[in-house]
Amino acid sequence: MEHAIDSDVAEAIDMATEAGQAAYTRSFLPRYDFLVLNLNNNLLWRCPTARMLEHYDAHVTDRHLDAGVGSGYFLDHCRFPGASPHIALVDLNPNTLLFVRERIRRYADVTLYRRNILKPLRIAEKFDSIGLSYLLHCLPGLIEDKAVTVFDHVKECLNPGGVVFGSTLLYDLAMKHFFARLALDVYQRSGAMSNRWDTLPGLEAALKRSFSRYELHTVGCTAFFSGRV
Template identity: 45%
Template sequence: MKQAVSPSAEQVKAGSAVYGRGVLAIYDVWVLGIVCPLVWHCSRARMLEQYDRHVGNRHLDLGPGSGFYLDRCTFPTDRPELTLVDLNDEVLRKTAGRLRRYRPATLRRDVLQPLNLGDARFDSVGMNFLLHCIPGGFAHKGAVFDNVVPYVTKGGRIFGSTVLSHGVEHGRLAPAKLTILNATKVMSNREDSLAGLDEALSSRFERYRIEVRGSVAMFEITVN
């Protein structure tokens, strides 16, 4: 069997760099409003429900994208403590501006490396549409969970979603879209499967759940 090769720092950075000002400007309408329901067969409303169920008073978001869900979800408090982590400065600028009412902290980090968050602890961690942007298979992407768990309170939740290539029921438009997005490095999920995601979670957590909607796997983890 061919041994998996770890993605280089340059590959990880390139995957994040795709999300520049132009992409972020159309992200809510094009990616979340059109591609999600018509291509991936999972609506942004369904993913917003996931945020509403699990977001806590102290929330860490990895790869917050345009900040759409954090802008619209219902926090359990009027003054949540919000921390945003991304490798892309433009993403951090965009989301911090959109969420300025919460005065979020922003940190530039590679989520495949130790996060170095000090004494910070969080009730919830979101990683929506993050994993399919990270190069390498789940043997490498799983490091995201290892790196974030030390900062989650007992009973806290880690949740998110990712588009898979294998083990899910794709709609008619999905296969061609996956080919294009992987060729242009917008996504890095050619080998990502439902079985691979389940293995990454079951090897780390006792309490987790995966729900499949079209091409999308939505996961919810309770940290012991």
């Protein structure tokens, strides 16, 4: 079944941004859950995927935008408040958009947007929740800057009273664990991640700049956040 993608990426994409999403090929995506959410989360990042799903369930609404959609695991397993949510998928990589759309095909009201999250999204719709799971650590730049940029862009799509939430791997948290730090260094060299200078204080500074209310806590190497304007 073919799915239409609303694409707006006319500007050139820098190499670091391109590298952060290049690994999400059609051959890799079916293995993502096992490799990333099972092995890496449990053995390296010390953050069970069940904790991530709890965070998702606590914030997701029936008008939801998901940016940096990965394999769609959380959209597939989370508990939406109602039976027929409206879901928007936002990603630079068309492979992930199509993979996730097919995975959540039981939901009829799904829109696909191919966008660079570091640029204005130019999406007319508004949403009550916006998810950013494991997105920020794939983006180039300092966490204090790139997080504010992303927050500013997605807030344009947020209804009054809505929530932005997500999770990200922080290098300073990984410093406590030898194998986690080693793995992150490998990911830096491959370009799959760009979080060498991402720290918990830096993320909190970005949340303070972007939201009137926010929450932030950590599990292992993972930081969980949410913010309201």
